[in-house]
Amino acid sequence: MEKEKIHAYCLQLHATTHDYKEEWQADRYHIGEKMYAMIGGKGRLVLTLKCEPARAEVLRESYNSIIPGYYMNKTHWNSIYMDATEVPMDLVEQLIQHSYELVYSKLTKKAQKEIGLKETN
Template identity: 60%
Template sequence: MNKDHLDALCKSQKGAFHDYQPDWQADRYHVGGKMFAMLGSDAKGKPIITLKCDPVRAEELREEYEGIIPGYYMNKTHWNSIYLDASLPNDFAESLIEHSYQLVFDKLPKKVQREIVSE
């Protein structure tokens, strides 16, 4: 997985906003003021992307793929971190980004959702 490609995928989500958190040295991606993805690294400097995930699916993904771990510095139930050097297809990463975005979007107030959709 390529960091630039993942960055572009996150930014391409409807209403996505990007910022950089210098304390964490991480790029963060939000929709409606809520984070859905973060590109950074673990304590050893190994690049990761952290994404929100349905708790049941999150557990299944961790069991199935070696490169997916509980969310690094995040709620371990609702977030997964994926090592960028994990051997996962790009379309799989894209589907996980879209899943994360949709989970966050669906929790936004209906008024905020309508504003994002109408942009």
């Protein structure tokens, strides 16, 4: 996975904002001020994404490069090693979209209305 491709993919999602958290050495991506993706880690970089718990477990069992969320709630977040070759980019994009939609769905109705999320498919 290339960091630049993931960065570009996240930024094309409607109303995404990006920041860099210096103390975490991490790029963070938000919808409505709530994080849905993060690229960081000390040493080996990981992409961390929110995931529905049952799906998170299936992914961890299916791919050695997908682990419980690095420094996150292990039930609701997965991390994917950025140097992984076994996880196809189309799956990574689907997981980013899934994370984005999960976080969006948890925003207040007011915040959702302000964002005005467009249908993605």
